[in-house]
Amino acid sequence: MQHDFLKNYKHKTKESRRLYSRAVKVFPGGVSHNIRYFEPYPFFVSGAKGKQLSDVDGNKYTDYWMGHWALILGHSPKVVVNALAEQAKNGILYGTVNGVSVELAETIKKLMPRAEMMRFSSTGSEATMYAIRLARARTGRRIVAKAIGGWHGFNTALMQTVNYPFEEEEGLGLVQDEGQFVESIPFNNLDASLKVLETVKDDLACIIIEPVLGGAGCVPPIDGYLQGLEEFAKKNGSLFILDEIVTGFRLSLHGAASIYGLEPDLFTLGKIAGGGMPIGILCGDKDIMSLADPVARADKESLCAIGGGTFSANPMTMTAGLLTLNFLKENKQQVYSKIDRLGRMARKGLTKLFAESGIPCQVTGEGSMFLTHFSKNVVMDATDIANSNRELLKAYHLALMANHGIFFLPTKMAALSFAHEEGDIKKLLEATKKIIIDSKLFKRFA
Amino acid sequence: MQHDFLKNYKHKTKESRRLYSRAVKVFPGGVSHNIRYFEPYPFFVSGAKGKQLSDVDGNKYTDYWMGHWALILGHSPKVVVNALAEQAKNGILYGTVNGVSVELAETIKKLMPRAEMMRFSSTGSEATMYAIRLARARTGRRIVAKAIGGWHGFNTALMQTVNYPFEEEEGLGLVQDEGQFVESIPFNNLDASLKVLETVKDDLACIIIEPVLGGAGCVPPIDGYLQGLEEFAKKNGSLFILDEIVTGFRLSLHGAASIYGLEPDLFTLGKIAGGGMPIGILCGDKDIMSLADPVARADKESLCAIGGGTFSANPMTMTAGLLTLNFLKENKQQVYSKIDRLGRMARKGLTKLFAESGIPCQVTGEGSMFLTHFSKNVVMDATDIANSNRELLKAYHLALMANHGIFFLPTKMAALSFAHEEGDIKKLLEATKKIIIDSKLFKRFA
Numbered sequence: 001m002q003h004d005f006l007k008n009y010k011h012k013t014k015e016s017r018r019l020y021s022r023a024v025k026v027f028p029g030g031v032s033h034n035i036r037y038f039e040p041y042p043f044f045v046s047g048a049k050g051k052q053l054s055d056v057d058g059n060k061y062t063d064y065w066m067g068h069w070a071l072i073l074g075h076s077p078k079v080v081v082n083a084l085a086e087q088a089k090n091g092i093l094y095g096t097v098n099g100v101s102v103e104l105a106e107t108i109k110k111l112m113p114r115a116e117m118m119r120f121s122s123t124g125s126e127a128t129m130y131a132i133r134l135a136r137a138r139t140g141r142r143i144v145a146k147a148i149g150g151w152h153g154f155n156t157a158l159m160q161t162v163n164y165p166f167e168e169e170e171g172l173g174l175v176q177d178e179g180q181f182v183e184s185i186p187f188n189n190l191d192a193s194l195k196v197l198e199t200v201k202d203d204l205a206c207i208i209i210e211p212v213l214g215g216a217g218c219v220p221p222i223d224g225y226l227q228g229l230e231e232f233a234k235k236n237g238s239l240f241i242l243d244e245i246v247t248g249f250r251l252s253l254h255g256a257a258s259i260y261g262l263e264p265d266l267f268t269l270g271k272i273a274g275g276g277m278p279i280g281i282l283c284g285d286k287d288i289m290s291l292a293d294p295v296a297r298a299d300k301e302s303l304c305a306i307g308g309g310t311f312s313a314n315p316m317t318m319t320a321g322l323l324t325l326n327f328l329k330e331n332k333q334q335v336y337s338k339i340d341r342l343g344r345m346a347r348k349g350l351t352k353l354f355a356e357s358g359i360p361c362q363v364t365g366e367g368s369m370f371l372t373h374f375s376k377n378v379v380m381d382a383t384d385i386a387n388s389n390r391e392l393l394k395a396y397h398l399a400l401m402a403n404h405g406i407f408f409l410p411t412k413m414a415a416l417s418f419a420h421e422e423g424d425i426k427k428l429l430e431a432t433k434k435i436i437i438d439s440k441l442f443k444r445f446a
Numbered sequence: 447m448q449h450d451f452l453k454n455y456k457h458k459t460k461e462s463r464r465l466y467s468r469a470v471k472v473f474p475g476g477v478s479h480n481i482r483y484f485e486p487y488p489f490f491v492s493g494a495k496g497k498q499l500s501d502v503d504g505n506k507y508t509d510y511w512m513g514h515w516a517l518i519l520g521h522s523p524k525v526v527v528n529a530l531a532e533q534a535k536n537g538i539l540y541g542t543v544n545g546v547s548v549e550l551a552e553t554i555k556k557l558m559p560r561a562e563m564m565r566f567s568s569t570g571s572e573a574t575m576y577a578i579r580l581a582r583a584r585t586g587r588r589i590v591a592k593a594i595g596g597w598h599g600f601n602t603a604l605m606q607t608v609n610y611p612f613e614e615e616e617g618l619g620l621v622q623d624e625g626q627f628v629e630s631i632p633f634n635n636l637d638a639s640l641k642v643l644e645t646v647k648d649d650l651a652c653i654i655i656e657p658v659l660g661g662a663g664c665v666p667p668i669d670g671y672l673q674g675l676e677e678f679a680k681k682n683g684s685l686f687i688l689d690e691i692v693t694g695f696r697l698s699l700h701g702a703a704s705i706y707g708l709e710p711d712l713f714t715l716g717k718i719a720g721g722g723m724p725i726g727i728l729c730g731d732k733d734i735m736s737l738a739d740p741v742a743r744a745d746k747e748s749l750c751a752i753g754g755g756t757f758s759a760n761p762m763t764m765t766a767g768l769l770t771l772n773f774l775k776e777n778k779q780q781v782y783s784k785i786d787r788l789g790r791m792a793r794k795g796l797t798k799l800f801a802e803s804g805i806p807c808q809v810t811g812e813g814s815m816f817l818t819h820f821s822k823n824v825v826m827d828a829t830d831i832a833n834s835n836r837e838l839l840k841a842y843h844l845a846l847m848a849n850h851g852i853f854f855l856p857t858k859m860a861a862l863s864f865a866h867e868e869g870d871i872k873k874l875l876e877a878t879k880k881i882i883i884d885s886k887l888f889k890r891f892a
Contacts, residue, residue: 019545025563026551032566033754034740036543045544048537056545067541068756075537084538085531091494091521092530092722092766095513095855097482098491099465099502105472117471120478122724123568123755129602137619154753156575156602157624163746171751172737173583178603178624271756276538278568278724278757291618294480300609305617307600308479309569310514310717311724316762320538409541 003395004439006040009402015056016043038398038410048075050419053407061407062424064414069214069246069369070271072328072335074419079327080275080320087319094315101313104322108273108283111325112248112255114263115283119292120318122311124245124270125153127280128208130292130306131266132157134282135206135239137291137304143200145207147187149382151215152208152243152268160184162215164386187213187381188221190228197232206239206266207232211256214246217385218364218371218413226260233265239288245270245280249325250415251367253332275320278311331418339368339416342425346370346414349429357436368416372396395441396432404431449841450885452486455848461502462489484844484856494521496865499853507853508870510860515660515692515815516717518774518785520865525773526721526766533765540761547759550768554719554729557771558694558701560709561729565738566764568757570691570716571599573726574654576738576752577712578603580728581652581685583737583750589646591653593633595828597661598654598689598714606630608661610832633659633827634667636674643678652685652712653678657702660692663831664810664817664859672706679711685734691716691726695771696861697813699778721766724757777864785814785862788871792816792860795875803882805891814862818842820891841887842878850877 010017020041023030031037043055051074053061063075073080101120109115121127132144144157148166152158159170161184169176183200185193185207197204207229213219226242233240242264247256249272257264266284273279283289290296297303311317328335347363347370354361360376373379374396375388393411400406406428408414436442456463466487469476477483489501497520499507509521519526547566555561567573578590590603594612598604605616607630615622629646631639631653643650653675659665672688679686688710693702695718703710712730719725729735736742743749757763774781793809793816800807806822819825820842821834839857846852852874854860882888 019548020543022552023543023548026548026555027565028563028735028737028739029741031543031740031754032547032759033756034751036541037740042543044548045537045540045542048540053540053542065541067539070539070541070756075539076535080538081534084534088527088530088534089522091491092526093513093516093521094491094494094499095482095511095516096491096499097466097469097477097488101478102465102469102472102490106468109472117474119473121569123572123757125753125755126569126571126600130600133602133619135619136621137617142621142623154572154576154751154755156579159751168747171583171746171749173579173581173750175582175588175627177588177626180623181621277762278760289474291474293474294477294483295475300617301614303617304619305480305600305605306619307571308477309571309600310479310516311569313478314724316723 003399005399005402009398010040012059013043013055013057017041019044019056035409035412050074051417051424059405061401061405062427063407065407065409065412066415066417067276068271069250069413069415071276072250072272072417073324074417079323083319083323084316087315091315093311098313098315098318100315100318100322104318107322107325108269111253112283114257114267116286117289118281118283119306119308120313121280121282121308122278123153124268124280125155126307126309127245127268127270127282128152128158128243129155130282131208131241131268132206133306134266134288134291134304135241138239138288139205139237141203141205141238142181143183143203143205144181145183145185145197145204147209147213148184149187149213149216149385150210157182166382187219188225189381190225193229194232201236204236204238206241208241208243210243211247211260212366212369213382214413216382217373218369219379219381219385220364220366221260222380226262230262239265241265242267244268249273249328250369252336253328272324273321274317275324277317277320279317279321282306335418339418342416342420342422343368343370345422345425346428349425350432353429353432353436357442359436359442369413371413392441396435399435399439399441400431406431449845451845451848455844456486458505459489459501459503463487465490465502481855481858496520497863497870505851507847507851508873509853511853511855511858512861512863513722514717515696515859515861517722518696518718518863519770520863525769529765529769530762533761537761539757544759544761544764546761546764546768550764553768553771557699558729560703560713562732563735564727564729565752565754566759567726567728567754568724569599570714570726571601572753572755573691573714573716573728574598574604574689575601576728577654577687577714578652579752580712580734580737580750581687584685584734585651585683587649587651587684588627589629589649589651590627591629591631591643591650593655593659594630595633595659595662596656603628612828633665634671635827636671639675640678647682650682650684652687654687654689656689657693657706658812658815659828660859662828663819664815665825665827665831666810666812667706668826672708676708685711687711688713690714695719695774696815698782699774718770719767720763721770723763723766725763725767728752781864785864788862788866788868789814789816791868791871792874795871796878799875799878799882803888805882805888815859817859835891838887838891842881845881845885845887846877852877
């Protein structure tokens with residue numbers, strides 16, 4: 001790939017290139033998270049404020065990635081920053097129970113009453129791993145069903161059918177026997193999904209699913225799909241687990257479950273819930289969660305041993321999470337109507353722009369989340385996304401970044417924050433128009 | 447159990463009791479980490495500074511738990527607190543590559559040259575999970591050997607033979623087939639360990655081991671044990687993985703590997719490396735780590751897909767870690783000579799005290815870590831610890847907490863920090879003496 005905008009990018013990011021050459025000497029591929037790499041090398045961030053990232057070369061970017069979609073109030077909102085400075089003085093890691101964790105849990109429970117009980121961990125990968133363990137403990141069954149393209153973190157059990165080609169192993173070092181208890185179902189195809197589930201129903205411990213496919217590329221559910229899975233699970237004595245790590249507190253203060261009318265047995269939260277600090281939360285039905293009660297079940301045979309970890313419920317994360325949720329509660333109307341409106345504006349505007357230029361494009365999304373797909377077909381699942389023109393999407397995102405100071409993590413979904421404004425969406429649309437007209441990118445595809 | 451000191455504890459912790467009654471309504475057992483529960487209920491921490499914890503009732507405790515042994519500089523050291531306040535203003539979660547992560551990695555590599563490359567994650571459980579995945583990827587083999595009682599976090603693969611009785615499953619929800627590739631060896635018994643390893647050598651991907659058993663109860667290795675395992679692994683084409691999450695930067699600035707003369711292929715860090723903020727690090731040989739390079743190995747079949755996660759390399763953790771390691775480097779002599787001296791003083795003093803009172807007790811430890819065991823036998827492995835008088839140890843720790851304001855997480859190892867002083871050890875010894883003389887605790891056992 002050699003585009004003009006890449007020349008421009010390299011010209012503007014000399015210090016990042018220098019840092020990247022140091023990074024590859026200490027990190028495989030120069031990164032600690034695979035998706036953070038993009039060609040020719042990622043820019044190195046030196047600061048972030050509101051909607052903006054600054055890099056080490058002094059470039060500014062309007063951020064549509066927003067810390068893996070976690071930063072609903074923007075980067076470093078004052079209310080969180082001040083509280084973290086105070087908390088740091090008063091203890092970074094107590095290593096013990098503390099009041100602020102109780103407050104955060106009670107706040108979540110009030111907003112999401114199905115979170116009758118919960119456990120805090122430090123990452124989403126841990127929360128989904130514990131969800132599955134608890135489902136197996138509860139049902140005495142072994143099989144976990146997940147969506148093709150569904151992303152639930154890097155834990156071993158759920159590293160199946162994540163990346164295209166989905167039928168192949170997710171890389172080296174995963175023992176096949178460990179994957180034998182995962183069944184994958186096609187997102188948004190209820191009949192085909194139920195057919196698969198039917199074949200394993202006697203040993204089906206749970207279905208775990210994102211309400212909107214996130215990592216796979218922003219695919220909302222069609223009416224009835226999630227409800228159909230839930231119905232099957234409940235009838236079958238399997239648990240229905242909703243992975244709301246991305247959607248919780250983003251699509252609504254009460255989660256995607258409230259939007260889609262779902263009643264999961266267990267669900268996972270993360271990202272927004274920690275106010276930008278490391279968190280994963282497993283929540284749900286009291287009876288099920290009680291299988292993990294180390295007091296009532298002191299014998300190891302009767303306990304489902306799920307962790308929290310050294311950093312679980314640490315006062316920094318608890319404080320950042322609590323203040324973020326309190327802000328969202330107090331400004332609910334303002335925040336969600338704004339970010340949803342900006343999301344609609346982006347989806348509508350981009351759809352119109354590409355249609356007018358004769359470029360087959362679909363803009364998927366829900367609320368404040370959106371992503372463009374260059375495809376003649378309707379995008380309904382992870383396979384459709386894998387079959388869309390991903391190279392073009394990458395180039396489009398790189399062009400936005402290099403020539404217009406607009407940052408999408410290339411090929412990844414965008415999530416808007418309360419710090420974004422209408423003017424930002426207008427700039428995104430203008431920049432996109434300019435790329436369509438000026439560059440040769442879309443010429444071949446149109 | 448109904449001791450006088452428990453009456454005193456309840457009297458002094460009424461607000462904690464109230465908070466605990468709220469906590470059990472939102473958390474199974476009222477905690478987010480099982481080991482944080484103790485009878486009759488844990489006190490709720492409201493602040494921490496230096497060597498001291500404060501609870502919600504206004505009680506103060508000299509802390510020997512120190513945030514799961516992570517806080518080598520004490521709670522909220524100024525250098526870290528100030529930097530976190532600044533960093534929070536400048537970005538909590540960039541979600542991108544950044545310079546401070548490169549600096550931290552380069553600092554670690556200089557201190558521990560075997561960390562040729564590394565990957566940052568947010569918890570130790572993740573780091574050990576990735577270590578195993580990488581070992582399997584490298585060797586094409588499946589079996590992982592670990593020590594009986596060895597603790598490597600809550601990831602599914604390593605949840606085997608953690609708690610007594612070791613031969614039983616670690617609770618509900620773990621699928622037996624997932625555990626079939628773990629073999630457990632008796633710590634400190636090289637012959638017996640090699641015998642087990644010999645039976646699985648053709649499929650042995652790695653041996654993963656803590657240099658000092660930590661969670662199981664502070665058991666240092668006898669001469670030749672770890673070296674013998676390493677030798678076997680290297681001869682056999684298996685990887686030798688040292689889990690230095692507890693010992694790294696604690697036993698020495700260069701890790702336990704440098705003390706015991708080990709050359710692990712891979713090793714894990716955590717705790718101290720993040721300066722109190724969430725971290726886990728997988729480090730090691732460049733060729734092995736390169737299997738996780740997402741740039742050179744863009745096809746999923748050739749890549750070992752290990753994660754970092756949303757919060758990996760976040761600038762708050764990176765900053766806290768970097769400043770902590772820099773402080774340790776600049777004050778190396780002062781810090782380690784002090785904490786090791788205090789550790790020796792505690793071990794010697796406690797050993798003498800109990801011996802003089804005719805109470806069979808062993809104080810194990812290394813450097814700044816120590817733990818008492820009430821046993822007539824020499825404590826050499828996790829089974830010996832399980833067979834020691836754990837109820838007495840729990841009662842002793844509770845008595846220290848209730849009557850003397852000295853906090854050990856009951857039955858758990860202590861780790862000293864730079865904030866501790868000789869006077870603290872003296873107080874610990876005096877308190878212990880008082881408990882021996884006054885209470886009926888030790889009468890039956892002596």
